[in-house]
């Protein structure tokens with residue numbers, strides 16, 4: 001029986017994938033083999049020795065201490081693209097909200113009613129204060145052309161916008177889905193200097209943290225509209241508030257409100273709703289649960305952020321799964337432990353991702369405890385597990 005701990009509410013569409021004859025799932029589970037999480041902060045989480053994998057039902061893994069997981073041989077999964085459509089739709093909504101003064105207009109109508117004014121007459125008289133431009137013909141800069149960025153680019157082109165995109169790490173898969181009408185630029189400055197609207201779709205990491213600050217805003221056009229449904233820390237709060245005050249930034253829409261932003265003028269603060277649709281909650285939960293299940297039951301890895309994709313049909317009797325550092329002679333060391341035991345390798349796979357690697361070996365006999373202990377003792381080996389077929 002595998003023990004799964006949930007740190008957030010996970011859609012039943014995912015939990016139902018973990019059948020209760022093989023998995024016990026709950027938010028109070030001790031010593032879990034796996035964790036299912038959404039945005040819960042895990043920075044200080046103390047990993048129990050039992051923990052083998054964390055599956056993030058969503059895209060961003062900045063709430064998970066990935067480096068610490070790697071060193072402990074814990075596989076971290078996410079669910080690429082599973083909530084991208086939901087975010088694209090909220091970006092679309094944000095483009096309209098940032099352009100037309102819809103939110104402040106609605107607030108004003110309520111105020112009129114509260115004051116007992118003749119609303120019908122007052123709106124016709126005062127609506128000029130809420131004029132805002134159309135999107136057609138305007139330029140949109142997209143920073144990050146991943147699952148969300150590509151979908152935003154494709155739909156913005158259909159709205160008649162001139163779309164500029166920046167992503168130095170654009171994947172082949174995303175490039176194939178990207179509209180041919182996009183102007184791909186090779187530096188952020190071109191986005192900042194050219195665009196009327198800028199939307200961020202990059203992960204939060206040391207390189208992207210605070211990328212929207214006084215210096216970058218200085219390069220932008222006056223009254224630029226900035227949309228940030230990616231992560232709050234991409235934008236320096238103090239700097240954007242100053243720019244909103246001077247009018248350099250016309251509107252800031254964020255899915256990550258804080259106390260300083262919540263009441264500020266020309267800020268639309270959304271309570272992290274980007275992925276909050278039943279469809280994307282189901283998609284993310286189902287994908288995360290299947291990733292966790294396949295890893296715990298079979299040792300296969302798909303969509304991990306710290307280890308390579310590895311999958312192999314079972315052959316032989318036992319499967320030896322070894323997470324190790326990506327350094328020379330790891331495979332040789334493991335095989336040299338198996339050979340004297342007369343263990344025949346039926347099939348094997350060894351792949352790496354940056355500093356870490358994963359080796360799976362199917363052998364035609366039971367793996368004895370002393371062999372496991374010897375492999376664990378090899379310098380650079382982080383985690384060893386045997387799955388009995």
Ligand SMILES: NC(=O)c1ccc[n+]([C@@H]2O[C@H](COP(=O)([O-])OP(=O)(O)OC[C@H]3O[C@@H](n4cnc5c(N)ncnc54)[C@H](O)[C@@H]3O)[C@@H](O)[C@H]2O)c1
Pocket residue numbers: 059060061080081083084087143144145146147148149166167168169170171174201202203204207208229230231255272273274275276
């Ligand atoms: N508000 C929400 O509910 C919500 C939902 C989904 C995703 N997100 C956030 O949006 C981010 C993007 O989501 P996604 O699904 O498109 O992820 P993704 O991994 O598919 O795309 C991220 C893209 O950013 C690019 N990138 C990385 N560093 C970059 C840099 N320095 N400059 C330019 N491009 C860079 C990558 O090459 C990749 O193409 C996530 O990391 C997450 O933080 C928020």
Ligand SMILES: O=C(O)[C@H](O)COP(=O)(O)O
Pocket residue numbers: 038039040057058059060061083272274275276
């Ligand atoms: O990175 C993500 O996928 C989003 O921020 C969604 O977060 P949530 O699962 O907490 O809604």
